[in-house]
Amino acid sequence: MQRVITVSLNHNSYVLEEDAHARLEHYLAESAATLSSNPDRAEILADLEQAIADQCNRRLQPGHTVITLAELQPALEEIGRVADPAASESVNHGAAAETVTRPGLEQVSEGAWISGVCNGLARSASIDVTLTRVIALLLLFVTGGTMVLLYVVLMLLIPYTPLQLNAPPLRKIPAKCREIVTSLRAKIAAMV
Amino acid sequence: MNTEPDLKLLPLRKGLLEFVVLKIVAGPSVYVPDILRRLAGTEFATQEGTLYPLLSKLRREGLVQYEWQESDSGPPRKYYQLTEAGRAQVHALDQYWLQLHRTIADLGHSPCNA
Numbered sequence: 212m213q214r215v216i217t218v219s220l221n222h223n224s225y226v227l228e229e230d231a232h233a234r235l236e237h238y239l240a241e242s243a244a245t246l247s248s249n250p251d252r253a254e255i256l257a258d259l260e261q262a263i264a265d266q267c268n269r270r271l272q273p274g275h276t277v278i279t280l281a282e283l284q285p286a287l288e289e290i291g292r293v294a295d296p297a298a299s300e301s302v303n304h305g306a307a308a309e310t311v312t313r314p315g316l317e318q319v320s321e322g323a324w325i326s327g328v329c330n331g332l333a334r335s336a337s338i339d340v341t342l343t344r345v346i347a348l349l350l351l352f353v354t355g356g357t358m359v360l361l362y363v364v365l366m367l368l369i370p371y372t373p374l375q376l377n378a379p380p381l382r383k384i385p386a387k388c389r390e391i392v393t394s395l396r397a398k399i400a401a402m403v
Numbered sequence: 404m405n406t407e408p409d410l411k412l413l414p415l416r417k418g419l420l421e422f423v424v425l426k427i428v429a430g431p432s433v434y435v436p437d438i439l440r441r442l443a444g445t446e447f448a449t450q451e452g453t454l455y456p457l458l459s460k461l462r463r464e465g466l467v468q469y470e471w472q473e474s475d476s477g478p479p480r481k482y483y484q485l486t487e488a489g490r491a492q493v494h495a496l497d498q499y500w501l502q503l504h505r506t507i508a509d510l511g512h513s514p515c516n517a
Contacts (some may be wrong), residue, residue, distance in 0.1 A: 223478065241451075251459040258455040258481075262435070265477065291450030296421075296460045 215277055216235045221260040225267065226276060228237055230380055231283040237374040242293040244373070262290050287396070316365060319380050326366040326388035422459060422496050423447045425485065428467050429493050432482040458483060466492050470472055
């Protein structure tokens, strides 16, 4: 049995199985990142969401209402990765090159305990994650709990890395944290 | 499609995609699946992930415009057309293409002047 997640694609609701949802989230996050400097980003993403919805509808077997990875994966393959014509221009002008090379501080959900803050910190500092966790736990005792607050703030502020393709599904807690933080951010973004 | 010699021609096709899309849009107004279908099976076969960003760039440059049209199934769709500037651009590109073609053909078997 799979849990399902309802999402809105270009203002229509669609029901996806959990792994299909993770794949879709990854695709859209990657597309948004590719288009980050494109002035029409929101519009192109809406177009793509509609294309995904159309493709999935076409592939859905009669009588089925839930989109699985079996429908989503070929749909995304047919749509293809987003290519930003504006970005390739700016590469020619030598501008956008350095932004891709070094990823900044990010939360890494894969293998995380809670949300992936320690995991991400460890990766950016190129040290073992156990070390960052031990430091975090020590700080938790020393500060008498204030550390929890710091963790929550970091969890809300630090962006997530896109989920890896074909990776096994996330553990329960990291998946939940990611879901909550992502939806909170979307709400905040909608308010601003 | 054979891939090996193809690789060298890839940048050429990439550069021409914009021209090819403008030519398709020059006909009766089309929506994205029409364009994809028109290009499928040709050297310029492409995907939505490439086409939507390209169309939005052409729109920003004032070469194409779109209007929403109701569809029998699902939400309204964007139908694209050329603007006046787009039409002029296609005309210019057509001329340029002919000129390029002539130049390249001439280079092949012209007597050496030097």
